Amino acid sequence: xxxxxxxxxxxxxxxxxxxxxxxxxxxxxxxxxxxxxxxxxxxxxxxxxxxxxxxxxxxxxxxxxxxxxxxxxxxxxxxxxxxxxxxxxxxxxxxxxxxxxxxxxxxxxxxxxxxxxxxxxxxxxxxxxxxxxxxxxxxxxxxxxxxxxx
Amino acid sequence: xxxxxxxxxxxxxxxxxxxxxxxxxxxxxxxxxxxxxxxxxxxxxxxxxxxxxxxxxxxxxxxxxxxxxxxxxxxxxxxxxxxxxxxxxxxxxxxxxxxxxxxxxxxxxxxxxxxxxxxxxxxxxxxxxx
Numbered sequence: 001x002x003x004x005x006x007x008x009x010x011x012x013x014x015x016x017x018x019x020x021x022x023x024x025x026x027x028x029x030x031x032x033x034x035x036x037x038x039x040x041x042x043x044x045x046x047x048x049x050x051x052x053x054x055x056x057x058x059x060x061x062x063x064x065x066x067x068x069x070x071x072x073x074x075x076x077x078x079x080x081x082x083x084x085x086x087x088x089x090x091x092x093x094x095x096x097x098x099x100x101x102x103x104x105x106x107x108x109x110x111x112x113x114x115x116x117x118x119x120x121x122x123x124x125x126x127x128x129x130x131x132x133x134x135x136x137x138x139x140x141x142x143x144x145x146x147x148x149x150x
Numbered sequence: 151x152x153x154x155x156x157x158x159x160x161x162x163x164x165x166x167x168x169x170x171x172x173x174x175x176x177x178x179x180x181x182x183x184x185x186x187x188x189x190x191x192x193x194x195x196x197x198x199x200x201x202x203x204x205x206x207x208x209x210x211x212x213x214x215x216x217x218x219x220x221x222x223x224x225x226x227x228x229x230x231x232x233x234x235x236x237x238x239x240x241x242x243x244x245x246x247x248x249x250x251x252x253x254x255x256x257x258x259x260x261x262x263x264x265x266x267x268x269x270x271x272x273x274x275x276x277x278x279x280x
Contacts, residue, residue, distance in 0.1 A: 047231040053224035060220065062231045064196035064258030094183035094190060101179050101194055113227070128196035128258015129220075 045106055046082075046130075055141055057116060057134040064128035065089065065101070071130065073123055078115065082130070083107035114140035175235040178214065186271055189246070189264040195236060196258035203255060205262065207248050212240040214260075245270030 049060040061082060063071065071084040088103035090096065115137040122133040181192040195203065197218035206213040216236040222229075247267040254261045 044230065049220070049222075049229045049231060050227040051222065051224045052227060058221075058223050060231075062196040062258075064194040065192070067257055089181075089192065091183060091190065094185045097182035097184055097189075099181050101181050101192065125257070127199055127218075128194075131221075 045104070046108070048082075048108065050110070052113075056136055057112060057114070059130075059132035059134070061130040061132075062128065063125075063130055066125075066128070068125055071125070073130075073132065075116075075118060075121065075134075078112045079109060080112055080132075080134075081107060081109040116140075173217075173232060173234040175237050177238050178216075178236045180238065186266075188266055189242075191240075191260075191262040191264070193238070193260040193262070194258065195255070195260050196231075197233075198236065198255070198258065200255050203260070205251075205253055207242070207246070207251055207264075210242045210244060210246075212242050212262075212264075214238045243270060 046061045046063045048062075049058075051058040051060075059080075059082075063084075063086075066084060066086060070086065071082070074081045074083075083106060085105040086101075086103055090099075112134070116134040117137050120135045122131075124131050178193045178195050180194070183190040183192075191212075193214060195216055195218075197220060198216045202218060203214070203216040206215070214236065218233055218236075220231075220233040242264070245267045247265045250265045252263050
């Protein structure tokens with residue numbers, strides 16, 4: 001019986017190794033609690049798309065049912081945090097058949113890969129999608145370098 | 151972005167609209183509530199606008215079909231949600247008043263009111279003493 005326990009251990013160790021390797025695919029873009037990397041199962045809501053558009057960084061967050069006052073977007077240095085609360089919208093006097101959308105508070109934070117201009121950040125909320133446009137600081141924008149003939 | 155009006159109440163036997171988008175089909179999450187007068191459904195449909203959503207009530211089946219397109223400006227660091235189609239079907243009890251079904255789509259949240267016809271409302275049955 002002890003040998004078969006050992007087998008399980010080894011199997012789990014291999015899975016841990018695989019998971020650690022995969023976590024390293026997204027290094028440092030997401031900080032969880034106390035700076036440790038976030039586990040895959042935890043804290044993936046709201047879902048976020050993050051693009052580099054040359055002159056700016058673009059964030060899109062999928063947050064249906066939330067209005068501007070339920071969401072807070074904070075930028076501290078190179079650290080962006082999107083947080084808020086999805087309140088339960090159960091109407092009064094109704095019995096409940098099914099709830100798949102739970103009330104919860106959320107917070108996701110990112111360290112930005114480049115410097116951004118803090119004063120020109122635009123955030124819009126449309127159809128439940130939050131769009132954040134963060135223009136890059138001048139020094140961080142891509143620059144064409146001319147090649148001089150020798 | 152308020153959109154309080156009847157969206158689509160088709161009672162004909164047409165098929166779901168042809169899917170011209172590529173992309174996966176997702177099932178939107180819903181909450182369903184009920185009181186004496188109506189059944190109320192909330193559905194999470196982020197990124198879907200009124201024009202891209204079809205609600206079909208026919209033969210005791212409720213069908214929600216929609217799609218959304220997303221901007222993808224530049225290279226992605228990561229993408230956790232995508233442009234996609236939505237589809238979900240429910241069986242309805244008999245006795246929903248289809249004429250009075252109405253829906254509101256705001257901030258990516260669909261609120262669908264399905265009033266019950268008089269036959270479905272709870273009725274106190276009087277017991278006559280003999």
